Amino acid sequence: MKKTSETKEKLLQVGFDLIWDNSYGSVSVDDICKRAGINKGSFYHFFPSKADLVVAAYEEAWKETRPELDRIFSSQVAPLERIHLLCRHIYDMQKQTAEKYGHVCGCPFASVGSETATQDEKIRVMMEHLMNAKRKYMESAIADAVREGSATTKDPVMASFTLQSLILGMLLEARVQNDLKVLEGMEATIMDYIGAKTVSA
Amino acid sequence: MKKTSETKEKLLQVGFDLIWDNSYGSVSVDDICKRAGINKGSFYHFFPSKADLVVAAYEEAWKETRPELDRIFSSQVAPLERIHLLCRHIYDMQKQTAEKYGHVCGCPFASVGSETATQDEKIRVMMEHLMNAKRKYMESAIADAVREGSATTKDPVMASFTLQSLILGMLLEARVQNDLKVLEGMEATIMDYIGAKTVSA
DNA sequence: AAAGAAGTTGACTAGTCAGTTAAGTAATGC
DNA sequence: GCATTACTTAACTGACTAGTCAACTTCTTT
Numbered sequence: 001m002k003k004t005s006e007t008k009e010k011l012l013q014v015g016f017d018l019i020w021d022n023s024y025g026s027v028s029v030d031d032i033c034k035r036a037g038i039n040k041g042s043f044y045h046f047f048p049s050k051a052d053l054v055v056a057a058y059e060e061a062w063k064e065t066r067p068e069l070d071r072i073f074s075s076q077v078a079p080l081e082r083i084h085l086l087c088r089h090i091y092d093m094q095k096q097t098a099e100k101y102g103h104v105c106g107c108p109f110a111s112v113g114s115e116t117a118t119q120d121e122k123i124r125v126m127m128e129h130l131m132n133a134k135r136k137y138m139e140s141a142i143a144d145a146v147r148e149g150s151a152t153t154k155d156p157v158m159a160s161f162t163l164q165s166l167i168l169g170m171l172l173e174a175r176v177q178n179d180l181k182v183l184e185g186m187e188a189t190i191m192d193y194i195g196a197k198t199v200s201a
Numbered sequence: 202m203k204k205t206s207e208t209k210e211k212l213l214q215v216g217f218d219l220i221w222d223n224s225y226g227s228v229s230v231d232d233i234c235k236r237a238g239i240n241k242g243s244f245y246h247f248f249p250s251k252a253d254l255v256v257a258a259y260e261e262a263w264k265e266t267r268p269e270l271d272r273i274f275s276s277q278v279a280p281l282e283r284i285h286l287l288c289r290h291i292y293d294m295q296k297q298t299a300e301k302y303g304h305v306c307g308c309p310f311a312s313v314g315s316e317t318a319t320q321d322e323k324i325r326v327m328m329e330h331l332m333n334a335k336r337k338y339m340e341s342a343i344a345d346a347v348r349e350g351s352a353t354t355k356d357p358v359m360a361s362f363t364l365q366s367l368i369l370g371m372l373l374e375a376r377v378q379n380d381l382k383v384l385e386g387m388e389a390t391i392m393d394y395i396g397a398k399t400v401s402a
Numbered sequence: 403a404a405a406g407a408a409g410t411t412g413a414c415t416a417g418t419c420a421g422t423t424a425a426g427t428a429a430t431g432c
Numbered sequence: 433g434c435a436t437t438a439c440t441t442a443a444c445t446g447a448c449t450a451g452t453c454a455a456c457t458t459c460t461t462t
Binding site for chain 2: 131
């Protein structure tokens with residue numbers, strides 16, 4: 001037997017990858033098991049349903065993303081620099097997965113959230129929370145920027161909601177157009193929107 | 202027999218509605234036929250595949266939307282008023298479908314586009330074109346606004362891309378959060394972004 | 403009215419879907 | 433070492449999947 005369920009972790013990882021690359025509806029439990037090299041019985045030993053696997057897989061993915069975001073949005077980093085790092089992080093991730101999968105994949109949470117929103121409440125609620133958790137990083141960065149005078153937007157909370165939508169929209173377009181170019185103007189657009197005073201070239 | 206294929210039109214309309222309400226993957230040909238009260242053989246008499254039905258259905262939906270957009274973005278209407286009308290149109294449509302289906306549905310083109318982007322090239326390309334066609338309305342409205350001095354944004358084309366992403370992002374969030382409130386700030390955000398001089402209260 | 407075209411019907415594939423089951427193996431606790 | 437638990441295996445449901453087909457009806461053309 002493998003230590004602390006190597007199997008479970010493999011299923012979580014393969015499930016996440018496969019669904020991000022394709023879609024919730026088009027990836028079957030059999031697909032996931034096959035790719036993971038695991039029997040279906042084992043799948044259902046760990047997860048009561050396909051939807052539960054997805055919830056667990058995306059929770060796991062979020063747990064792995066958080067430290068990265070905590071690093072990017074560290075208080076030790078200048079507010080505008082945090083936003084710069086975020087944009088670069090998004091671009092790098094998208095470029096990486098685009099090379100890995102052969103096409104631009106967009107935001108995994110938004111894609112699955114949108115697809116399942118009207119069908120699986122458990123997944124929908126989770127994606128809603130995850131997306132809001134992401135937004136909060138931006139909210140505090142903008143608030144800090146305004147406080148230190150490096151940005152002039154009047155309502156940092158409002159701005160974070162707007163920019164969250166903008167980023168998700170850009171990632172959606174990048175996926176549909178299968179083109180990373182969409183993401184190139186992201187940083188400039190964000191900086192402009194919050195009225196950032198240019199700090200670096 | 203029904204005149205000039207009432208059946209075909211019914212399939213197009215039911216297909217569009219069902220997929221907007223749910224998702225491409227979760228709606229089967231049987232579902233569409235059942236809801237339309239039509240036999241599967243007839244479905245395949247008119248459409249070679251499910252994907253082809255979707256392409257036809259969304260083409261049809263776009264054909265029906267275009268006159269509405271032409272009206273909203275008429276040269277007879279002041280540029281900023283066009284944007285105002287668009288925002289109200291989006292909100293009204295979303296409210297209407299939310300009441301009809303019991304939840305916020307978001308942008309039909311973006312949802313299907315995102316879901317099928319990496320799986321069905323024919324659908325992906327179509328959604329890409331449709332989304333760009335929509336953007337162009339905004340592009341000319343912004344350009345007109347700048348020309349007449351009612352907006353100050355430097356690059357109307359760039360702005361239209363940004364706002365397109367913003368709108369799609371907001372609709373995506375509205376769907377995932379199942380909440381129309383997300384859309385309420387749309388107009389103010391857009392007007393602010395293009396540097397619109399307030400024309401009406 | 404005759405013939406061909408257009409549309410309809412419902413039964414039919416052949417494969418896939420999520421999920422189950424029972425019998426097995428391996429690790430752990432005592 | 434014995435029992436309990438954790439996990440694996442592979443075959444199995446029964447419902448559903450996209451798509452086919454041949455016989456049928458109805459319309460249009462002449």
